[in-house]
Amino acid sequence: MLKIGVMIKQVPDSQDISIDPVTKTLNRSMARNVVNPPDLNATEAALELKDKHGGEITVITMGPPMADSALLELMGRGADNGILVTDRVFAGADTWPTAFTLASVADYLGGFDVIFCGEETTDSSTGHVGPGIAEFLGYEQATYVHRVEYEDDHFVVTRDIEGAEETIMIGKPAVITITLNANVPRNPTLKRKIAAYRKGIRVITNKELQLDPACVGLKGSPTIVKDMKTVPDPVKNPSKPGTEELDKVVSVLIEKGIVR
């Protein structure tokens, strides 16, 4: 039976957030919290793996106490367990201590055969955390994956690379990050959600984990934000091409024999 982990994050719904032009911080006050969209695909990949090969799925998030609703949502879709990793000392973490903390939790739980993550989060778009977890744990890894097969104790995964896709084989244990829209996430059902809310989630704090406070949260974060700039939305503010540019485009098209 496969021991499957899914690392997820609760993010503000990107449709509802804006950047405050004065303070340059994210204005989340109007946004409701949702599961990071590619994490739904990561969870679905885990569920499909379990459907075919059996296993137990544990969904893990590091975040504030209100992130429990994201775990319960995914348990409603079929995950077996939900774990909320929460502690004041974990707050303000950049991708390094986030990956370190989540890897430590995986290790604390005895490790997994495979850990799925979304390719990146919609609120910071780094794509660091999945590979970071793999490195801290010493697991094999495959990123930007949209298809996963499991055979003879190894994974055959198909990943997006620029202009093409590649299929590679990786061993166990592994971290696999899943692309947005890699699959169609199943919906939660009332029956599963009732079971999830009855079962509840497990909360792990640093009292239990005993990580060095200097290595986690804001203290453990090497990133320093020097400045932030807002740029106009290119879709809302298209720069109008002048006639010179148009002439150039037309002459290139004539040159190549595309138009006559």
Place this chain on the structure above:
Amino acid sequence: MPDYDAIVVGAGNAGSAAAITMANKGLNVLLVDRSDPPGTKNLSGGVLWGNDLAKILPKWQSEAPLERFIQNKKIGFLTEKSSVVIDFKTKIFEENKVGYTVLRSKFDPWLAKKAKEAGATVIPGITVESLAKKDGKIVGVEESGDTITSNVVILAEGINPRLSIEAGLRAPLQDWEVSVGVKEIIKLSPQKIEDRFNLTSSSGTASEYIMGNLEELNIGAFLYTNKDSISLGIVAPMERLRENGVTHTYDIIEQFKEHPSIAPLIDGGTVAEYGAHMIPEGGLAMVPKLYGDGYLIVGDAAGFGFSNGLVLQGMNYAFLSGILAGEAAAEAKGRGDFSSSSLSVYKQKLENSYVLKDLKTFKDIRKVTNNTNMYTTYPKMLESILLEMLWERGQPKKKIRDILSSCAADLNMSKLKTATDFYYIYRRM
């Protein structure tokens, strides 16, 4: 043995109040809502009148996310260029806290949380697909091929009661039973709101208007002040909209926002939210059978709303009907009997409360609120009378009686028609 004593469909004011009532009485309750967090998709104009919630949450006024208490209520007529407004401001409102502006997307999740704290299982993000029936009784709900069973299902599914209609518990909605409400939330700083409306940091104002410049659409409009925003919208009877066929509600709300008496109040504000919702307007005639074997219907789903032009209410009816349904279900559990006759105590409770008493008292009110003259002739008449009386144009002055009759003549209203209209309004209001 069913999974639950009671399943409540819909975490609005009625559903959550029913769930809290039952959980407080020790029933095993499941409350299901389509949105996550529960209640965040709910919408109403924005004033909560009355104190019914105190029956189950004695400290609600200090705990709930409320915007501003109502210190004055305005009722007005708008014509193209004028507004005639009664502004009733009283210390009595402030002393008694008779109403509050609320934002349902904040208030309803709070109320659902109270249901959870009372012991109900609250499941968000699930839309129930159908009611489970067995031998003509409602025995639970169905979703994704699963049946969750209960002794009683409380239908608090709101103004568009799909489950009740599909299960044959009520007829499909008719145009005359509903209005369409369209609403915007306009962000404005508390400072500006308090200056423009003459408010303190906690007081607010509720204004309702008849739009006399839109001919026969019979449009009502409202404007309420929140902490740092204004709730503003229009209410259009579905029947009139359908008859008209060309005017769009989004154009009507723009006309309201551009009215010379309204535009300065929202100047500089930005639209933060936009929403639309149906409003029950059919009164007693749209109320379905409220109970049966294994079910009770509450709130908007039961058509419990009230408007007589002066008073617009629905949330208080939702609370009280939810509480009374919860009590009825708890009593039915005590008897171990969830049959139609056992649950009929719900209707008796409603009949002894203001909910059904109001609807009975005002059963003919639609003849007033739907009287086209209220939206066309009378606002213009008021404007003409006031112009005639207040505008010094170097002409000899007339007696009010003569002003009235010349205005009526200008607007093609016979004296008899005007007199009978006012007689009927007097009788029905």
